[in-house]
Amino acid sequence: MYILLGNFSGLEMCYVTTTVPRMLSDLVSLQPSIISFQGCFLQFYFFFSMGTTESFLLAAMALDRYLAISHPLRYPILMSPRFCVNLAASCWVSGFIWFLVPIVLISQLRFCGSNLLDHFICDPGPLLSASCSPAPRIELAFYSLSSIAIFGPFLFIVGSYTAVLRAVMRLSSTVKRKKAFSTCTSHLAMVSLFYGSIMVTYVAPEASGGSNKVVTLFYSVVTPLLNPLIYSLRNKEMKDALRRTILGGN
Template identity: 40%
Template sequence: MSDKGAGNHSDVTDFTLVGFRVRPELHILLFLVFLLVYGMVLLGNISMMAIIVTDSQLNTPMYFFLSNLSFIDLSYSTVIALQAMVNFLSEKKTVSFVGCAAQLFFFAFFIVTEGFILAAMAYDRFMAICNPLLYSVHMSRRLCSQLVAGSYLCGWLSSILQVSITFSVSFCASRVIDHFYCDSYQIEKISCSNLSVNKMVSLSLAAFIILPTIVVIVVSYMYIVTTVLKIPSVEGRKKAFSTCSSHLGVVSLLYGTVSFVYLTPPSNPELCKVASVFYILVTPMLNPLIYSLRNKDVKQALGKVLWKKKSLD
């Protein structure tokens, strides 16, 4: 089939997002569920950022990374949730070519950046537990800023490559994306082009950008576990592990759901959509809860804020 017969990406003006294959009357229910969860994402992450900024006791590397994590969670949830909620209430359920490309760009940007931020947080915990005497010297404000800036840079480079390769293809007659957002895998499924280059670029991104973050996290925690097990007292081991449990919970939620969607055979597309909701909305909603409920410093800071508000009232 020629490009003329298949249609080129330059001829595409919009796509149709199928969303969830449910009865039309259930779209209102889906809208309300997304609205509720997204509202909790907003409340939790904005509150976390506000507490960290206003409390001087939280002016440490760990909370600097955590504030960036909250900003990223809020950002990529917003990029996906708003479009999804609009489509739930719309009959056409379309998104423009430019809008689709922008959504994929920002989603890829923030999700890859989050992986690097989580790796930086793992390295921070490694330094705090395995080299406590050098921690304050090594984890300087300058290094933390460089790690965060590098995370955003890697996310930006990755998203540029992802969007460029995804939308460089020719499309078939169908403009229907079987998802509730512009997912690169589903976009490639409606392409008539040879996707060997796309697959090579995706594997390269995974090998040179995604894989290193996983390696840093795994190696950091191998050293952390080895160090903690050498602590003689049970109370000391418990205290050391408690400083890492929140981060481990966040890492497990994100990488677990993303791996399920992208690394398992797509036998049930609807199940993959549900799993996508977990890392797009549920994980960003739970992250502030995980850190606030399992972190004494955050609970104390929140308590001070609530006490101050009560005193003013």
């Protein structure tokens, strides 16, 4: 679990770095926000590659929880450190090649007119709208890959936790059930925040326009901000410190 969490925390730092510094610079700048063609597509590539990697890592973490709860005696063998490292590495590699071809094809489209993007990041919806040449096949390919990258891991996570729920309900002790559920709550909270927001934005082509900038801001900034707090609340000392801060006690 900690190998996967280490990869996840490193991914979140890189994920935020692709958008937040540029966005903050645009907010404080008195000049019109301008980004180069190369810079736009580099941001496009890294933002979506890391988002896809996060989707795969969340599925890998669900597999880890399933093996830990449903097969506790075999868990050290099934989820060995070597297998865990290979699993995390496959998530990174798959995430960074998933959208490579569609992004290259979009970058080769003709862009004309004002070249204004109604967004704070280089998002596929505004980019395709700014293109002079219609590209329905490229658009279909991009959103098909998006749907697979979203719903594939999500359905795997749902299936994993269905099996986990069955295993937990077979436990005779209420204390054991509570302990088993407590190991999954943080991951389930992250899954809900991440998939709940990206499904709204990238499943349908018409859903990724400028009207969804708030949703994009949520999963690109707010969710990575909340994830460390969600996992930190599993720590008893952290919960006690937060309780004292809120209640004003010693």
